[in-house]
Amino acid sequence: MGYFRKIFIANRGEIACRAIRPARELGIPVVAGYSDCDALSLHVKLADEAVRLGPSPASMSYLDIETVLRAARDTGCDAIFPGYGFLAENPDFADAVEREGLVFIGPSARVMRILGDKIAARKALSASGVPVTPAIEDIKDAGQVVKFGNEVGWPLLIKASAGGGGKGMQKISSPREVEEGLASARSVAEKAFGKGTVFVEKFIEGGRHIEFQFLADRYGNVIHLGERECSIQRRHQKLVEEAPSSLLTPEIRAKMGAIVVKAMKDIGYETAGTLEFLVDRGGKFYALEVNTRIQVEHTVTEMISGFDIIRKMYKISAGDKLSLRQEDVLLRGHAIQCRVNAEDPKNHFAPAFGKITFLRQISGPFVRTESGIYQGWEVPPFYDSLLSKICSVGKDRETAIQRMRRALREYDLWGVRTTIPLLRRIMDHRDFVSGDIHTGFIEENIAGLTEYEDAEEEIFKTARFVAEVSGLGRNLHSG
Numbered sequence: 001m002g003y004f005r006k007i008f009i010a011n012r013g014e015i016a017c018r019a020i021r022p023a024r025e026l027g028i029p030v031v032a033g034y035s036d037c038d039a040l041s042l043h044v045k046l047a048d049e050a051v052r053l054g055p056s057p058a059s060m061s062y063l064d065i066e067t068v069l070r071a072a073r074d075t076g077c078d079a080i081f082p083g084y085g086f087l088a089e090n091p092d093f094a095d096a097v098e099r100e101g102l103v104f105i106g107p108s109a110r111v112m113r114i115l116g117d118k119i120a121a122r123k124a125l126s127a128s129g130v131p132v133t134p135a136i137e138d139i140k141d142a143g144q145v146v147k148f149g150n151e152v153g154w155p156l157l158i159k160a161s162a163g164g165g166g167k168g169m170q171k172i173s174s175p176r177e178v179e180e181g182l183a184s185a186r187s188v189a190e191k192a193f194g195k196g197t198v199f200v201e202k203f204i205e206g207g208r209h210i211e212f213q214f215l216a217d218r219y220g221n222v223i224h225l226g227e228r229e230c231s232i233q234r235r236h237q238k239l240v241e242e243a244p245s246s247l248l249t250p251e252i253r254a255k256m257g258a259i260v261v262k263a264m265k266d267i268g269y270e271t272a273g274t275l276e277f278l279v280d281r282g283g284k285f286y287a288l289e290v291n292t293r294i295q296v297e298h299t300v301t302e303m304i305s306g307f308d309i310i311r312k313m314y315k316i317s318a319g320d321k322l323s324l325r326q327e328d329v330l331l332r333g334h335a336i337q338c339r340v341n342a343e344d345p346k347n348h349f350a351p352a353f354g355k356i357t358f359l360r361q362i363s364g365p366f367v368r369t370e371s372g373i374y375q376g377w378e379v380p381p382f383y384d385s386l387l388s389k390i391c392s393v394g395k396d397r398e399t400a401i402q403r404m405r406r407a408l409r410e411y412d413l414w415g416v417r418t419t420i421p422l423l424r425r426i427m428d429h430r431d432f433v434s435g436d437i438h439t440g441f442i443e444e445n446i447a448g449l450t451e452y453e454d455a456e457e458e459i460f461k462t463a464r465f466v467a468e469v470s471g472l473g474r475n476l477h478s479g
Contacts, residue, residue: 007105009043011081017372026311031048031072032046035382051071056382062086063086065087069096069102079318106292107271112292118159118160119161122135124267127266128267129259133202133204133286135199150175157170160185160197167189182198204280208437209276210229210248212260212277221321223261224261226243226301226305227257228245239423240432241337242335272298272310296389299389300335304393305331306332334396335394336397337390338404338426341387342379342386354379355379356378360413362390364406371387409424425451
């Protein structure tokens, strides 16, 4: 069947580059939008056409709904792919796209409104039989929270009902922290999402973050593509992901997968999404949220399933029917992804900016890089710090770790601080290697994971000096 005349990519960076490739394979021209600081970015170079959206701040370019719609309409696009971040989970944007007579490549605005609000999502998932953490969804005062904490046990976690990325999240360990924690969480949520509503749930100590990838069409067919382990996080944001999880048995995987499929059928989901769970030390699992978009870590699922998830999103949005049954989904081997962020782990993961003076990305068998950067490109201060993603795959977890170690040694990026040295140490850490991990892993081990400073700081300074002054000495290795 025919798909789209032309797709507008309403995003930037590595996900925009990633989204262009399957469109090209399907013979669909692609238009990229860009802000002023992204005029020379890689996604602009890869696209068939490019349109300026506005100044560098996202609010004046990538987040401006009318500007994005005008750019798509004026270039003859009949579909918009939002990626992740920016407008990807904005139901008002999805509605506006449909009013323009275009196709929004993602779930409906109705579904996004249900699942985009964490309180509404909890209720919808619970109604479908999905376990959710004990929580107070309607907070009247601090005393109510104290009483709840005394009943279920401390600590508790305050969450914003809207948005994501860990913003507005506060851990409170005792009754005396409740009032200040509520005020702080509400303030952050109001500033970040324009909505100060929060709820409180039981904090699961030593939990594992497990999420299930699923695909759904408009005809009510849903399949899942297995789970991903996303427990290696900093400030509630993921750094390392892998598939499958070393925690789940085939029986638990099948049980969780069946729950995911039923819930998405009940809700009426379409295209791709992810249902996130927290698994406690006793093996009980609780739903966290549904991500109504493609996720950064979808690549590890692709590497063990053989599916191109974004290609599937294009075809489903164009009206294709999912022809596969759940038993047709075969997962082989083990894959790991590391996020290379422009951040300084030694300085509380502060964002890093500047020119990439030298870049050697990885190559070789059983590894994959998703990137939106190149040598000479300026890392802007306006957006998310993600530069690229490194993926490795092997017949088992041990082999995937070995290949990731090799890939991280080969990756050279000079000019800005990155998470590469930290990622190298994670791959060597005995608890990570043994699979004894949880969401507090980085926080508990940060001192040892950043011991590279004394040795590698000098290498970084030397490499930057050599690259900028003489262009020589490129055998140096630096993060």
